[in-house]
Amino acid sequence: DAGVTQSPTHLIKTRGQQVTLRCSPKSGHDTVSWYQQALGQGPQFIFQYYEEEERQRGNFPDRFSGHQFPNYSSELNVNALLLGDSALYLCASSLEPGFSSYEQYFGPGTRLTVT
């Protein structure tokens, strides 16, 4: 049973550039959430995608955008990178609707460093 996978594992970008991170959900899951985890902090919710639409968004600027494809995989795009965007980006998948406990399965993350 394939779990949540993310690519790339590590990424180094320069301030002002744009970056795209990718996520494949756990087999059978149809919902993808993205989180940003700064060093020494807990993850913070960026947004969630379901049925190829952004269903809910956290307190992140419009520089953060996403997409979900028909096969349920997802991309996170960040434009005009800032030094403060350096973090571990986690993708989590879950099954909707009807999965009442809303358990989310996390991927290993992408470590983004902005210089």
Add this chain to the structure above:
Amino acid sequence: AQTVTQSQPEMSVQEAETVTLSCTYDTSESDYYLFWYKQPPSRQMILVIRQEAYKQQNATENRFSVNFQKAAKSFSLKISDSQLGDAAMYFCAYKPGGSNYKLTFGKGTLLTVNP
């Protein structure tokens, strides 16, 4: 806004002993879910245990159990017979019920297990 507080940045325990990690949360909701996630150095977040707020019985998963005090808004994790593999960062997380899909995490507790 919901907040999750983990007041113990670091904890240590001897192998085979018992340790309790604390978590408090703030919410005005009556329907919600609580989770404990483990994040080892490999970075992949793993669900340890979950609790539905409407259930009075405390959840148990093998050596892991919770003490859920709804009135006090407290949700502590007890690890019995600690093992070296339990060493990790532990995050408490909260999710409202209904159509709010955001997981709110605490800042985490780093657990060290001493042989």
